[in-house]
Amino acid sequence: MTTNTTMTAAVYRRFGAPEEVHLDQRAIPSPKPGQVLIRVHASTVSVADHRARSRDIPAGLGMLAAVGLGVFRPSRPILGMDAAGVIEAVGAGVTAFAPGDRVIAMMGGSFGGHAEYACLPADGVITRAPATMTLGEAVTLVFGGITAQGFFKKVAIGPGTSVLVNGASGAVGTAAIQLAKQLGADVTAVTSGKNTELVTSLGADRVIDYTRQDFTAGGDTYDVIVDCVGNAPFGRVEASINPGGALLLVISDLWSMLRSRGQSRRSGKLVTWDVGKPGADDLAHLVSLADSGRYQAVIDRTFDLADIVEAHRYVDTGRKRGNVVLHVTHPEPDTTHIPTDE
Structure with a gap:
């Protein structure tokens, strides 16, 4: 595991415009029993992030949204519903993953993907990343793919x-x-x-x-x-x-x-309107399609974590095509289709 104790994360403390999001230093989470710690390489800035940040919620759902997002201030200050990266450490009892594994994961309503590290349950919506894609490409399978697949079921x-x-x-x-x-x-x-x-x-x-x-x-x-x-x-x-x-x-x-x-x-x-509850097997199916060349990443624009405000501004236009990818950490360029990224 990294010897650093802090990480950079995109944080918002008030609901509102893209400028409410800024970079901050946070403690790197430690995986609890049954959890994995991901060193995040990529996430997406999705319409869900837009809605959570701006409180632009469909009519009538404001009170329900407040339960999950917070009433007066954000209850989950780090956005990002998906993540692609490398397993940094695993908690006690985890055998399905090991440090060094390339993975993609759905953070869901817990958010947290817009940071250098993220923890989530090893039995959550997480699976190994496609061998044929970079992590920046692989993360595009998660939000849109899981949603569409859930409805089609x-x-x-x-x-x-x-x-x-x-x-x-x-x-x-x-x-x-x-x-x-x-x-x-x-x-x-x-x-x-x-x-x-x-x-x-x-x-x-x-x-x-x-x-x-x-x-x-x-x-x-x-x-x-x-x-x-x-x-x-x-x-x-x-x-x-x-x-x-x-x-x-x-x-x-x-x-x-x-x-x-x-x-x-x-x-x-x-x-x-019920998308159902996605599982790791749903994500694994998308990976199998990608690895067999039957599902392609659709990326409109890519932003570095440092440009998070610009990323939010672009998503706010409502004109993005496919996915807006956020590069979080990439100590080595993630530009070739290889099975490891570090």
Whole structure:
């Protein structure tokens, strides 16, 4: 384990603008029994980080969010829902991982990925990183991939299933395209025209430019609609869903959540906002797809930890494509596809 006792972390003590985030020195956590300590090389700055920092929460969910994020000040001052790095140390009883292992992990609502070191349970959502990717690439599998995969486990998707992804160019959208294609689906991507080449390269069979066309207005119907934007409530898209189909609400407000069960029962079409509880096996499946060349990293921009404010500003624009990667520590350049990074 490192002989240092402190680490650099991106910390925020008040909710608000990107400028509330700053670098600070924190004690390096020690792994407790059953935990691992990761020396973080990369994380992402996601829409979840934006929402936590800015308190930009879907309508009606402010009080629920406060329970997890804090009422008057942040209860988890280090953001970052994912991490890729190298195991630095393991706590008592851990046998699944050893120092030197390259891993990717979902920190989830505990956050903590925007720091040089992070602790998490060894039996949490953590697995060995793809051998074919750098850690900066590998971390992109986590947030979007886990989310899309969690929703797809709620429905049956196979050859010939028609899937529409609304908001196809973001972290979840780019993952949903790739995962749906792996299952044999016919995929329609809804995005702006400038992203046509990107989503087509990921497997989209058809692209609808939302600046020119309302995907609900053409009369086409789909077996599954994935709403990654939050502007496709059931009332708007019901007629666009085939009998027995599904609406997967990646982003939803409280009203949509409360109405979803009744809408499902009345219509015979599944309406759900529940992503389920991801596990390490879900992450391992994404790694297997990446190692076999069937899942690719989608990176818009990369920022160093020192530029964390600029990273937040960019995510706040709402225009990122795929993932914004945060390089945390990299004592040796992480630029080649090799199985070790130190």
